[in-house]
Amino acid sequence: MLKPFLIMRNYLFILLTSISTLTRAADVEVTTYGAKGDGLTVNTTAIQKSIDACAASGGGKVIFPAGHFMSATVVLKSNVTLYLSDGCTLTGVKGAANYPYQQVSIPFYGENWAKQALIFAHKAENIGIEGPGTIDGQGASFEINTIKKPDRYMNRPYLIWFVACKKVSVKQVHLRNSAFWMQHYLGCEDVVIDGISIWNHSNKNNDMIDIDGCKNVRITNVNGDSDDDGLTLKSTSKLISENIVISNCVFSSHCNGLKFGTESTGGFRNVTISNIVIKPSAQLTTIYGKPAGNSGISLEMVDGGIMENISISNVAIDGPQVPLFIRLGNRARKHTDNAADPGIGVARNIHISNVTATGADITGSSVIGLENAIIENVSLSNISISSSGGAKADAMFRKLETLADHYPEATMFGPLPAYGLYVKHVKGIRLNDIRLSFTGDDERPAIALENTSDFELRGLNMASTANTNAAVYLKNVANGFVTANSVYTPAKYFIWKEGAAGNVSVSNNQHPKIKSVSNQTTKK
Structure with missing residues (x-):
């Protein structure tokens, strides 16, 4: 007698589960709500009704x-995905008043002015x-009538702004012409950005992607071109940007x-x-920067915080002025008015x-800390x-200014003492299997280390000229190895030592x- 009861119980379970599933996944077409x-038609109300109905149904x-x-x-609600079909364009209307x-x-740096989307x-x-489909912000229509900060940032909406969200997915879409940053993810968790394309050349501050104080983030298969910074990790609040994987992307930026x-x-x-291509922008006219870009990779710490456990590999950089810039400075800007310094x-x-x-241009790449803030390992x-x-x-x-409190830029010091790589205020740096060359003669050293300790130069191949003082320049260094390197062009010396150079093999x-x-002497 139990068998019919069990069959009926299983049937009811399947039926209720199916109803529940349908309730949780009620797709809505925006035309249903008008x-x-x-x-021509401004569809804000119809789209919001569609989002609200979808969320209410599960x-x-x-x-x-x-x-x-x-x-x-x-305003996007929990458990709702906007799906833009092939041939669809969602366009933001003109006029800042339409973006409350x-x-x-x-609390974050920008909370008083960057708050529209x-x-x-x-x-x-x-x-x-x-x-x-495509989302277009008509960013060029939002005119800037002042150079005063922060007024010049106001009333220019992001295309996408997600704050304190979890389980975020942005895939396949084409994003175009924001009035400000294209997309800002602030304090979000479990973010997946995959297969999207970005074109952002319509206004100032046209960043490509800004990941800000987020954790557990995967960004893959992105093709982007922006006037301002490309793929950008930020920390405008106390939150750390952490546990992030970025791979298989092509980026172009004027900055x-x-x-x-x-x-x-x-x-x-x-x-x-990993697996990144950085190439010149297809947009030749610039708002900021240079057509081929200011830098390929810039890692900048100037407002406190911690940068650690960073791995970057398999990158092709074509065109930017400076391929690599690592900077630890002390601008010390508070993230809110009431925050501690x-x-x-x-x-x-x-x-x-x-x-x-x-x-790359004449500037040179660099790894530069401060005397009281050493970059390590x-x-x-x-x-x-x-x-x-x-x-x-x-x-x-040439003696470089400290510029500890300056805005960090890869070209901020001008042409560096080395055409390839200049290292200052670093403890524990290993340079291995590096090839440095130039297309037009450069008489500077390929490598210069200053106020640096615990270093290793191994397997470097460096170009020089007959007027080059030395291929390697060491100034006030300690505890290092210079071994198995090669220079097959003339120079006056292989190494030029200045100041202390203790325990260097x-x-x-x-x-x-x-x-x-x-040179075996100290230059006065």
Whole structure:
């Protein structure tokens, strides 16, 4: 007698489960609530009703069919994904008044002026934007009438702004023409950005992607081109940007292709970046920067915080002025008016490998800390850098200003004492299998180390000229190895030592056209 009862119980369980599943996944097409894809009708209310209905039924997709849909700010709710079909364009309407200020729960630098968006979400979970369609912010229509800070940042909405959200997915869509940063993810967790394309050349501050104080983030298969910074990790609040994987992407930027900072209040931790191409922008006219970009990779800590456990590998850099810039400074900008002044930050455990860079200018790459803020444990391996050259021999002795409190930029010090890599205020740096060359003669050393200890130069291949004082310049260094390096062009010396150079071993280097190993004197 139990068998019919069991059959009925199982049937009811399946039926109730099916009903529950349908309730949780009620897709809604925006036209159901009156949206019109005619390029004229403002559909804000219809789209919001669609989102609200979808959320109320348990979640699902809000579907935009083919067409041109105009809208002002819409607020995404938990368990809802916006799906833009092939042939669909969602366009933000003109006029800052159509984008109300949003209040968020995370105090951050910018909270008093950067608070508008076309698509906004706050404390939502399991949300997304997907599909082959396009979102266009008409960013050029938001005019800037002042250069005063912060007024010049106001009334220019993000395209996407997600704050304190969890389980975020942005896939496949084409993002175009924001009035400000294209997309800002602030204090979010479990973020997946995959297969999207970005074009952002319509206004100032046109960043590509800003990951800000987020954790557990995966960014893959992105193709982006922006006037301002490209893939950007920030920390505009006390939150650390951490546990981040970025891979298989192509970035173009008039400024910095791949950047940490400048805001670094919380910092950056446990970041792995691989298989990246950084190339010149397709947009030749610039708002900021240079057509080929200011820098390829810039890692900047100037507002306190911690940068540690950073791994970057397999990167092709074509065109930017400076391939690599690592900076620990002390701008010490508070993230809110009421915050305490930040202390000097920490930068350590940074590993960069398998990088090919061409088209660099006269500046040179650098790793620069401060006398009271030493960068620690850096390794650079299997790196090839070709620069334009053009500096004279005496440029190696140029004294650089400290500029501790300045805005960090890869070109901030001008042409450096070395055409390839300049290292200052670092403890524990290993340079292995690095090739440094120039397309036009440069008389500076390939490598210069100053106020640096516990270093190793191994397997470097360096170009020089007959007027080059030395291929390697060591100034006030200690505890190092210079071994198995090669220079096959003339120079006056292989190494130029200045100041203290205690416990430095030089051995097994090949320099057949350089007769003297070292100047062996201290330059006054």
